[in-house]
Amino acid sequence: MSRVLVIDDNPAIGSALELMLGLHQIETESVFTPQAGLARLTEDEFDLVIQDMNFTEDTTSGQEGMRLFGAIREIQPDLPIILITAWTHLEAAVELVKNGAADYIAKPWDDAKLFTTITNLLELSELQQQQKQHIAQVNLLKQRYNLCGLVFQSPEMARVVEMAIKIAPADVPVLITGPNGSGKEKIAEILQTNSRAANGPFVKVNVGALPDDLMEAELFGAEAGAYTGITKQRQGRFEIANGGTLFLDEMGNLSANGQAKLLRVLQTGEFERLGSSETRRCKVRVISATNTNLPLAIEQGRFREDLYYRLNVIELNLPPLCERTADIPLLMFHFLHGQKNVPHVVVKQLQRYPWPGNVRELENACKRAELLSEGRDISFDDFGLMLNLLSNKTHKISLEPDKNTIVMALEQNSGNISQAARQLGLTRQALYRRLEKYGIQS
Incomplete structure (x- = not known):
């Protein structure tokens, strides 16, 4: 249950607020002096303060309220504070709002408007509290596990990382899905680094880029003379990765022949080098990744269903950057090496940009901005992004609204x-x- 502290020398004010908020299961406590209010804030936890601007009879300057506001800020810098004000000192209240007060209301107030303001602030306070708890959880993850330098703080990415950490020790295939540039390879590194095969080899192959006639030799090896131009024996990626992890990227682009060959080694752990009849065995954990919708590719006959279920014992799905905007400021600071000042309004603009190229696009945009800003604060234009891609779910708006x-x-x-x-x-x-x-x- 949310808790509100009212600090007002008029008992009727506290009683009215207690009655109104109590009807909505919001616990309200009233005190009548700044000293009592500050004491309660040091003794107990509240989600919101509603404070008067004057406490001494015949005083209308608002100075008492300003001092109380400052004292509360020293105790709890993030606590939302609503000011109760009369028109005679509205200017003081407006000045405090500029300095961090959540809102002000005039006496007498409109119950519906005040209740809406209070509930909005309580919801925001709860979200901020959840965010603090989440950041603490992220920091704990970074302390306890090797996350391979992954930069994140969003709940969406934290869920993926927590799942990756949980399944890392299990010797089962993992399929990592998500759009290009979202960080699939980094998740594969986290899986390998925190696995039982962490000391074994970690071999990466972009199977989607392999020509069909070279795919077999690349994955399974080849004997000298097996095809034109090969003069000595060649180990395949499965052999090289024996006792470790093999990361197969762009799996959705693997040819039909490549899919059949891969399925066999996943089923039996056996393969032959090209040009050899000797059966070889290997123990390799396979992690694959794709930006392709594999169930749709199966329906269209472009991907083998039996291979899909071999690869997809566990799936980790990475959301696009536009769905984890809390990561953008941290990533931007990382890519700019903390050397550039980016105004808050520019950060907000970047968080509203859809990032079709995801983290990779952000990294490239930061490199461009770093070069073009030439020692000054970075502007949005420095990133070279397409302004017409900026959108708002409600309606398109100017970032400096008129x-x-x-x-x-x-x-x-x-x-x-x-x-x-x-x-x-x-x-x-x-x-x-x-x-x-x-x-x-x-």
């Missing part, structure tokens, strides 16, 4: 500041600054 765009967003969200700010890609504080700049009444 007055009409802000008014439209407020109308679409029934005046709800939090929802309008989220739609515009702004913080509430940034939106309040623009409201003040354009003279828009919220």
Whole structure:
């Protein structure tokens, strides 16, 4: 259950809020002085504070509220704070919002609007708490396991990594699926590094790029004279990977003949070099990867169903970068080597870009931006991305919204500041600054 602390010298204010929020199973506690409020915040945990701006009789400057706000920020820097204000000191409340207060309400308030503001902030607070817990879990993963330098912090990627760590010790084939450039090879490295065969060889082959006439020799080896141009015995990738892991990339592009040959060695562990009748055995864990929809390829007769089930004992599916936008700032910092300052608005622009080339595209874009920025802060244009690919689920918006765009967003969200700010890609504080700049009444 969410908990709200009300700090107001008027008992009627606390009682009214306790009644309103109690009807919605939100626990509310009231205290009447700044000192009592600060004491409760050091003694217990709350999800939201609603505080008055004046506590001494006949005082209207708002200075007491400003001092209380600052003191709360010192105790709990991230705690959402709503200010209760009268019009006589609205300017002080607006100034505090610019400095990090979540919102302000005027006395007397509109119950529906206030309740919407409170519930939005409580939801946001819960999400932030979940994010903190998630980051702690990610850090624990990085401490306990070798993640091969993988850069991530999104819940979507963490789920894939946790599954990879869990199945790494098992000697079973794994199929890694996901779009090009999403990091499939890095996941394969994590599987191998944390497996029982970690000390064995790790051999990578792009089977989709192998010509059909060379595929057999590449995977299984060849004797001298087996085909034109080969003058000495050649080991195949399966032999080289014996006792370790073989990573077969672009599996969806493997030819029909290659699929048949691969199926046999997966079933029996046996193969012959090209030009030899001697049966050889190997013990290799096979990890394969593809960006192809293999079930669809099976329906279309382009991929063997029996091979699919041999490869896909366990599947790890990597989401595209546009579905794990929390990774973008961290990846960008990594690719820029932490040497460049990227303004917050540019980071938001990059998080709204669809990244059809995924992490690989982001890496290349960062290299370009690093070269073009020439010592100054990086701009969005430096990344060389196609602006017409930027989109918003609700509607396309300018990343520096003008007055009409802000008014439209407020109308679409029934005046709800939090929802309008989220739609515009702004913080509430940034939106309040623009409201003040354009003279828009919220």
